[in-house]
Amino acid sequence: KAGVTQTPRYLIKTRGQQVTLSCSPISGHRSVSWYQQTPGQGLQFLFEYFSETQRNKGNFPGRFSGRQFSNSRSEMNVSTLELGDSALYLCASSPGLAGSRSEQFFGPGTRLTVL
Amino acid sequence: GQQLNQSPQSMFIQEGEDVSMNCTSSSIFNTWLWYKQDPGEGPVLLIALYKAGELTSNGRLTAQFGITRKDSFLNISASIPSDVGIYFCAGRMNYGGATNKLIFGTGTLLAVQP
Numbered sequence: 103k104a105g106v107t108q109t110p111r112y113l114i115k116t117r118g119q120q121v122t123l124s125c126s127p128i129s130g131h132r133s134v135s136w137y138q139q140t141p142g143q144g145l146q147f148l149f150e151y152f153s154e155t156q157r158n159k160g161n162f163p164g165r166f167s168g169r170q171f172s173n174s175r176s177e178m179n180v181s182t183l184e185l186g187d188s189a190l191y192l193c194a195s196s197p198g199l200a201g202s203r204s205e206q207f208f209g210p211g212t213r214l215t216v217l
Numbered sequence: 218g219q220q221l222n223q224s225p226q227s228m229f230i231q232e233g234e235d236v237s238m239n240c241t242s243s244s245i246f247n248t249w250l251w252y253k254q255d256p257g258e259g260p261v262l263l264i265a266l267y268k269a270g271e272l273t274s275n276g277r278l279t280a281q282f283g284i285t286r287k288d289s290f291l292n293i294s295a296s297i298p299s300d301v302g303i304y305f306c307a308g309r310m311n312y313g314g315a316t317n318k319l320i321f322g323t324g325t326l327l328a329v330q331p
Binding site: 106129133135137143144145146147150157158160192196198199201205206207208209210211 | 218219220250252257258259260261262265305306315316317318319320321322323325
């Protein structure tokens with residue numbers, strides 16, 4: 103089975119622009135979560151989706167948004183980019199929600215640099 | 218953002234030595250996980266723990282779910298060079314609806330000298 107794929111792997115943007123990151127979960131997985139990783143804040147939960155519905159959201163401003171499609175693929179969008187948004191954005195997929203003890207598998211991440 | 222307290226922050230050891238690291242929280246979790254992250258990659262799940270007091274092994278790795286539900290430990294025996302990386306603990310709590318949301322530790326950087 104192919105793992106979680108994220109595109110693009112690297113991205114450079116300037117302040118004020120917006121960006122869309124894509125995540126394709128492992129085949130058959132219906133839950134997708136997003137995390138932001140920075141040297142200062144570590145790994146922080148952004149949001150999670152299950153069956154096209156946002157189930158949980160982290161403590162991030164409204165500039166961060168996401169969605170999930172019927173094929174379980176997910177995108178996240180960051181508008182009006184700030185320098186502090188530079189980070190590794192990680193996507194994780196799992197077959198279902200935690201009640202079934204189905205753990206998450208992470209993709210390689212998208213490295214976003216904001217200049 | 219919320220992070221769990223993980224120690225030590227870094228370790229520099231000789232090949233063959235045993236390693237111990239731990240993670241503590243002010244909150245109770247009902248699941249503890251341990252991940253390893255290599256440079257340029259996403260975290261890889263090493264061990265999952267679901268019950269207070271549970272002790273689980275995965276090869277040379279052994280992890281325990283603390284009985285208070287507020288801590289967890291990871292031990293690596295007979296370290297080898299490929300153990301190099303950053304190790305993260307992660308906790309999950311489910312109140313009401315199920316969620317996959319993880320709270321991560323601050324990470325332990327492990328360096329192994331051959």
